[in-house]
Amino acid sequence: MTIQWLQFLLVVVVALGAAVVVVSLFAGGIRLLATPRDAVAPGTPRDEEFDDLPRGRRPAGITAAGVTLFVLAGAVAAFGVALLVAR
Numbered sequence: 521m522t523i524q525w526l527q528f529l530l531v532v533v534v535a536l537g538a539a540v541v542v543v544s545l546f547a548g549g550i551r552l553l554a555t556p557r558d559a560v561a562p563g564t565p566r567d568e569e570f571d572d573l574p575r576g577r578r579p580a581g582i583t584a585a586g587v588t589l590f591v592l593a594g595a596v597a598a599f600g601v602a603l604l605v606a607r
Contacts, residue, residue, distance in 0.1 A: 538596065538600060541596055542593050542596050542597055545589045545590075545592050545593035545596065546589070546590065546593040548586075548589045549586045549587070549588075549589035549590040549593065550586075551586075552582050552583075552585050552586030552589065553578075553582075553583065553586040553587075555578055555579075555582050555586075
């Protein structure tokens with residue numbers, strides 16, 4: 521029995537690439553949905569619980585982009601599961 525190193529390397533590279541893509545999409549979705557609802561200048565002192573800030577709305581484009589990144593991350597993960605189950 522011999523190991524086909526080229527195919528093994530291909531599997532390792534594709535698996536690492538897919539993991540980077542899924543994690544990046546998910547992290548991007550979290551980052552966009554963590555955008556504060558109110559525009560506050562950088563360096564503005566804020567308390568830990570944000571009690572004194574008025575509540576506004578997060579821009580719709582940012583919310584849509586965050587949700588889209590979550591959907592894409594789920595689609596990539598589902599595609600990977602489908603590849604495993606199909607065999």
